[in-house]
Amino acid sequence: MLAKELLDWFPEAQISDQPIEKLGYLTLPLTSQQWILLEETNLTEREKQLITLLTQQEQARSLNPWYSYLIEGKGQAPQTFKKIQLVYCHLSYYQQENLASWLDMMQTLFPNCQTVLQVGVQDYVFILQQDKYSSVRSILSDTIEAVEYDFGLRLSIMLGQIWSQTGYQALSDLIQAERDLFKTWWRQGHQGVNTFSQLYLWSLGEGLVDLRIIKDYLRQLILDQDQIQEIILSLWENSAVLTKTAQQLYLHRNSLQYKIDKWEELTGLQLKELTDLTLCYQLILPDIL
Known part of the structure; x- marks a missing residue:
């Protein structure tokens, strides 16, 4: 939250560089190690309830080490991992009494789910x-309509990229770029289940999101993998037909399939799927033109 904006709304408020417990006042955490102090007598009941809700959410986030590590870029990962993937969900409509049941059900869909974070009033990760590696694309695509009907929800979902714990960029910076992409997309009223590739290609036409950090990361990853750049180019030229691609690259078809599978395990990108292939081809264009 921006202190200046809040002071415009609440001119009697006080800004402090430390949390203060004072009778008759409510304290709300801001960014950059600041807190705003609001006198209860100047607040409506609705404003009090909102501030209490925001404070509770902030406390819950601060207690979750995954939130600190992935969203805020602070501290260490709660546990060792090689690869991680985030599934972003925005609820454009929901019934409060169904929310807990929906969260429980979603976690059962993902056997490899470590935790769920609430990053906004209607946003969960x-x-x-x-x-x-376990692909969750088909799981969500097959169940989204039934989930919305059963729980009285309207969902926008993006399957994020698979990221390595040791990469070329800070993990929190890559995830922030993903979140910006997803937020820009759902704010335009879009719903349903989409992959990162689909939203990335959508963003190229819209020009609303700066994804250079992700683009540079994935491009470097392509360059570091044996023959992947050549495979991407050949698949593109042969309309993703494996037999023709293998012949062009003088590879056995099984060897080609193995390399494609390893790339999917590393990134979640399926080179036989045209949307993912288009993303990868777009990434290597500067190197082949």
């Missing part, structure tokens, strides 16, 4: 450990 499911953290999946992907050391042993």
